[in-house]
Amino acid sequence: MRSAGISSNAATVLVIGVDARAMGLVREALGAEAALPSGVTPYEDALAMMRKMRPEMVLVGFDTDFEEAIRIGAAIHQESTRTVLVAIAARSDNARLRAAMRAGYREFVVLPDDAELLRQALHEATFREGAGDDGGEVIALWGSKGGVGTTLLGVNLAGELSPVHRVCLVDFDFAMGDAAAFLDLTPTQSIHDLFRNLHRLDERMLAGHVVVHPSKIHVLAQPAELASREEVQPEGVMRVLTAVARAYQYCIVDCGNSLDSAAMTAATVADHILLVATHDVPGIKNTWRRLQLIETMGIEKERVHVILNRFDRKNTALPMSVIEDNLRRKVDIVISEDRLAAKAVNDGRLLRELDRKAPITRDIEAMVALLTDGEVQEEKKSGSVMGWLFRF
Ligand SMILES: Nc1ncnc2c1ncn2[C@@H]1O[C@H](COP(=O)(O)OP(=O)(O)O)[C@@H](O)[C@H]1O
Numbered sequence: 218m219r220s221a222g223i224s225s226n227a228a229t230v231l232v233i234g235v236d237a238r239a240m241g242l243v244r245e246a247l248g249a250e251a252a253l254p255s256g257v258t259p260y261e262d263a264l265a266m267m268r269k270m271r272p273e274m275v276l277v278g279f280d281t282d283f284e285e286a287i288r289i290g291a292a293i294h295q296e297s298t299r300t301v302l303v304a305i306a307a308r309s310d311n312a313r314l315r316a317a318m319r320a321g322y323r324e325f326v327v328l329p330d331d332a333e334l335l336r337q338a339l340h341e342a343t344f345r346e347g348a349g350d351d352g353g354e355v356i357a358l359w360g361s362k363g364g365v366g367t368t369l370l371g372v373n374l375a376g377e378l379s380p381v382h383r384v385c386l387v388d389f390d391f392a393m394g395d396a397a398a399f400l401d402l403t404p405t406q407s408i409h410d411l412f413r414n415l416h417r418l419d420e421r422m423l424a425g426h427v428v429v430h431p432s433k434i435h436v437l438a439q440p441a442e443l444a445s446r447e448e449v450q451p452e453g454v455m456r457v458l459t460a461v462a463r464a465y466q467y468c469i470v471d472c473g474n475s476l477d478s479a480a481m482t483a484a485t486v487a488d489h490i491l492l493v494a495t496h497d498v499p500g501i502k503n504t505w506r507r508l509q510l511i512e513t514m515g516i517e518k519e520r521v522h523v524i525l526n527r528f529d530r531k532n533t534a535l536p537m538s539v540i541e542d543n544l545r546r547k548v549d550i551v552i553s554e555d556r557l558a559a560k561a562v563n564d565g566r567l568l569r570e571l572d573r574k575a576p577i578t579r580d581i582e583a584m585v586a587l588l589t590d591g592e593v594q595e596e597k598k599s600g601s602v603m604g605w606l607f608r609f
């Protein structure tokens with residue numbers, strides 16, 4: 218996941234160059250609210266630790282070596298302006314405070330008097346947007362219009378990944394929301410229950426809200442009745458995605474085809490955006506418009522992949538060269554028109570369960586290989602060899 222945003226768990230804190238007394242006061246002030254390290258990092262290891270831990274908040278002792286604290290603060294600030302930098306001191310003085318602010322420190326905290334200020338800074342670090350890159354891979358699917366196969370592809374992409382990875386399929390199609398139905402699942406808990414309880418969202422709560430398919434795909438589903446729909450805010454969307462990305466290796470997001478806040482937010486943080494088009498003129502036109510939108514959103518081209526679904530070689534009226542000319546880019550993934558799709562949807566089954574060798578199943582395998590650099594196929598292969606060895 219890219220710039221994971223608002224954290225759902227306790228913030229990670231790095232503590233640099235504070236003495237034992239100050240560390241005790243930090244523990245007293247933050248207690249269970251933060252993931253505090255067991256020890257203090259010396260000034261000279263600060264940057265290496267920072268790169269390793271990617272903390273949301275860094276506390277730097279000002280009493281041991283003031284000049285070093287300023288130098289490190291400036292270096293950290295330059296590396297990540299998102300990190301909340303806090304100076305920790307036993308006494309206040311204006312000259313040191315000004316130097317700290319110039320170096321990029323957010324707060325100058327004198328302990329124990331300013332314990333409340335330190336807690337506030339922690340809170341800010343925990344709930345601010347863009348608090349670093351973490352967690353599993355987020356793959357968002359955007360349909361260029363309704364009925365292009367967004368859900369079918371999302372569900373079967375999840376189905377290809379789930380034998381070797383922890384996968385969560387997130388249904389962000391607030392209008393249609395039929396991902397669970399594609400897997401013949403009846404959700405008892407829905408994504409809306411999560412949105413209603415965002416303040417309590419953590420890994421345990423997430424686990425209580427997913428429906429699990431026998432293929433090991435976990436689904437964060439839309440409710441069965443559309444009556445219980447409600448507006449979701451981008452902040453809530455970020456928190457749900459952050460929690461899912463932390464708990465799973467792959468987070469497959471079905472954004473449907475509306476350009477609502479959930480779809481836009483998911484695209485902003487996704488590692489891959491799959492733009493689904495069908496082999497017809499309106500589909501290609503809409504895809505071009507969405508590509509324009511993605512460009513104005515400042516999303517890097519490398520993250521965007523165009524999928525041409527329901528590709529029909531016999532459709533000579535719209536050959537690939539014309540499609541690519543109109544899109545002014547290459548089509549990355551082609552999925553064949555295949556009757557197996559309708560059967561899979563109607564039976565609530567995965568394509569690979571129905572027919573491993575069907576053209577559409579093979580195309581989906583190729584799509585997964587492209588998205589994972591072939592890693593999943595390799596692992597599946599070695600997995601089957603292990604199975605054979607064990608049986609032997
Ligand atoms: N490659 C394909 N070949 C044949 N039919 C397809 C293909 N992809 C999707 N479909 C059909 O299109 C219909 C709509 O698919 P769906 O995934 O619900 O679209 P969306 O989520 O974009 O609205 C499904 O009923 C499915 O049978």
Ligand SMILES: [Mg+2]
Nearest residue numbers: 367368393473
């Ligand atoms: Mg759909």
